[in-house]
Amino acid sequence: MSVLNGVKVNTDCIYFRGDVPCKPNKESGYICGDCPVYTPIQTRILIIKLGAIGDVIRTTPLLRKIRATYPQAKITWLTHTPAILPKNEIEEILKFDLAAILYLQNTHFDILFNLDKDKEACALHDTIQAKQKFGYTLKNGVAYPTNKLANHKYLTGVFDQVSLENKKSYVEEIFELCGWQFNYEEYIFDTHEDKGSTWRFDRNKPLIGLNTGCGDRWTTRLWSDEKWLELIYLLQQENFTVVLLGGEQEDTRNKRLSEASNATYLGYFKLEQFINLMYQMDVIVTQVTMAMHIAIALRKKMVLLNNIFNAHEFELYGRGVIIQPDKDCVCFYRGTCKFGTSCMEDLPAAKVWQAVKDTLQTDVTPVPPLV
Template structure:
């Protein structure tokens, strides 16, 4: 947000203003905004809850032990912060019609088999979430042997690895794209395998089946809406919210390709799945 936009926001009167971000810049802006009602996090010589409802989420961000004890999903938490009752409301997400049609035509030429999207990266902030490239390659080959069609997903950071996986497995990959193009591509998938990433949220918003690999986060935070399952290392993770592993090697290595393959088969069985994506958008 540039300085002009900040000036506009802080000099406009609102009925309700909400900030769910615990970054200082966002909290200071909410402090300066004029609104009849405010919810979330503000600034008071430091990050502070606007109302008592936001205090638990602030504390879980400060103290790992409290965070580990939490059993509420993130969606439930943000509803509470806004003084609302969560009753299983789902994400709402638009899909660009032209991009959707482009990917539908492209993939129709490639396959009539169920499409599994594989989001191979996890961003640079938490390298501990990364799954081995060799594991992705093994999973892809096993999925292909079973009769699934694999589509590689990712951004700029995953480009080189995805090119290598395309070369070694023959899976579909045509580069990285804008967010709207990425959304439309995920909409063509019947199921997505990913770590905790933007692709996870987009898949849920598009009502896609989901296999979520998690290690460093509290699994209670994720509401998958009965669309799939969470797979974690059996022995647990000692690096809660950690960007580096105290053992020198991420425990993601203990999530084996065979385990992920079995999860895909459970949630997208070949003898029951309808061929091609059943996602529809409203024009």
């Protein structure tokens, strides 16, 4: 505690901001010296997970373990995509920029988790003061494990042969890298159900969301219009409501599919609305893409279409099934197919249709929320 002009200041409090009034002061008028909610920070933790939106989302289960292990921790998370993180569960969310770097390099942490192998993340790891460090550092100008806990995850990322033999999910590997055992901790995520979006769906029929895109990087994942249309027709015969999902990149395709089949397509939306729309679905069919991570975070039943990735990588928490082509894929982690035509065309629509029906009927035990 410090005293400034006779006023007590607790800079070690988890609520104290230093530049603006803290929440207890703003809402209740509390002053440090007499504050009944004063909570001294016991552990300062920094998470570096820059990554794409999906990668950031699927790292949030760590927050549950951190909170259970360090209940009075102040968590700082550095990322490229701060908007996707749960603001109520993290004290400090920083966007990766010069201002954040300067701040972090002049702050001491108890624990640093660097979960990215990006050179800039590893370089920052090496310049930050922390009693314990986990994840990746720089060695000879490239990413390298900080300690042996990161060996497994590191090797699966640099050698295809090791990755193909891997039987651990991404979340399991990340927990192991941090020195913990994964116990099916769920994602922490905002459903955006309170954002005022209204959707006029017939709730008497199952809503089946079809996310038809997969981004530009791994186009070998794409399913053709013909396959999507065949699936739509099969689902409509079951009296299911088919809702086409996607972003701006999928807009033309989804309009085309909607016109050919009368499947519902409401357009593309800002991320918050898109999340809310996905929240309405009973089952979501998607390839390995951002929508997959959102579906898992929303605890939705899911049919995941996969060909080029190791299926063990994905933890669906017992709410989904992974469907793959009828022939083995030989383009592991390749963006283009060696043979010109992706093996996704060998995935029958009837196989996906049956998976949707089976998944819809599966009972799922609710997981209690974070306390």
